[in-house]
Amino acid sequence: MARIGIFDSGVGGLTVQRALLEALPGADTVYLGDTARVPYGTKSAATVTQYSLRNARVLEACGIDLLVVACNTASAVALPALRQALPVPVLGVVEPGARAAVRATSSGRIGVIGTAGTIGSGAYQAALKALRPDAVVVARACPLFVPLAEEGWTDPDDEVVRGVVRRYLAPLQAERIDTLVLGCTHYPILKGIIAEVMGTDVMLVDSAEETARTVTEILGSSNLLRPASEKGNRHYFVTDVPAGFIRVGNRFLGGKLGDVHQVSLEGY
């Protein structure tokens, strides 16, 4: 059976895991959340690359056939190093997200929101320009969105939430974008309020869904998968104690997590 490795700095990647399991319910997955070092979005490219390599080596030791980097920041800065270090295919979320955005836009005016690390790297901007050279890309880091999502302050009718979201998105509205990439795995949790603030004319692109589609393209034609009627094995690992991950994680996965085990990355 094909085994898919997925890592993220913490719980955010569970939105990618969720999309993946919807598309490929029979897939075996091993998820690693680096909760002892979360978040990656505020850290340098060198540090994020070092952490990403360590995560990948742990998953490699689990015998994975494909690695999904379910963290936008790690996808933005660490893919070349990961591809060089690993013997299996490595898929990030930036390229699929950019592809979906280019398909969705008609005006070519595309917004991207993400962590400081993701936006600062310029990875989405470059990926979008490579696919559509005349695109106008408006990028904005939204550092308060992750803590809002983790606090569960996501109600579109909540005046405080609305105030924060409006402030970050105002410059994107002023640029009259028609497509907005949610370039952080936490942001789908805020989709309701983001959609309301941006209005119905703006298409929201969730990298998770497009990434799941790409994994399906790679694995779906192979006979390495169980029939969709059989549920695959799901393993969850974290680097800090599991309690906080489980509490927030059920909301992100949209269902109940199985057992979550703590692993040490020392020596990897």
Add this chain to the structure above:
Amino acid sequence: MARIGIFDSGVGGLTVQRALLEALPGADTVYLGDTARVPYGTKSAATVTQYSLRNARVLEACGIDLLVVACNTASAVALPALRQALPVPVLGVVEPGARAAVRATSSGRIGVIGTAGTIGSGAYQAALKALRPDAVVVARACPLFVPLAEEGWTDPDDEVVRGVVRRYLAPLQAERIDTLVLGCTHYPILKGIIAEVMGTDVMLVDSAEETARTVTEILGSSNLLRPASEKGNRHYFVTDVPAGFIRVGNRFLGGKLGDVHQVSLEGY
């Protein structure tokens, strides 16, 4: 000359460094911000203790005479382990903060705000009760305050900031506290808006100032200090690249940081 070691998960401890340098301008200080693993407030006691021991060993290798744990979360959970591991006195910020609060209160109704890790540990609650057994302690974690402070969203006239602060502080107001401990080194940056929301009847206690007073008591009488007219040496180390630390740090220190160097904690 006496050399004081200070560590924090990141920039927040610079508010303690600032109070320390105001009280003891002649002191030699070595500051370590563990920016590659920041924040500590969302992580488990075991992980925070492991990180704290590593920070302390680096500072010990710098030949410090006294260690100030300028992080509330590390002070709340790692002091016993640090005191056992280090041959020099170790001072946290929780005990000084609690002492100042008990001195300030008249009704005995004391509020404490901090990270999830600090509040969850119950360290402030225990320290306050030990000093004043009949105290009524109302504690609340405020996860959005750190990102607000780091974004520089601190203007008391800002409706969004006011909305977030009001939501977190409402239960403390309802309990009619007369003293509020700012139990996180980031929170003094939000002092203006917190004071406005709580009103003039509530005394705000900043652990940093009381910690500086305690260090002065320990070292001030010794002849290990330069005369106040001579400025001590100040060294700054971080575990991630220094750029972000410098940008935010100048605001926290209330002045210009000197050179900031990156160190690796591997092997400590």
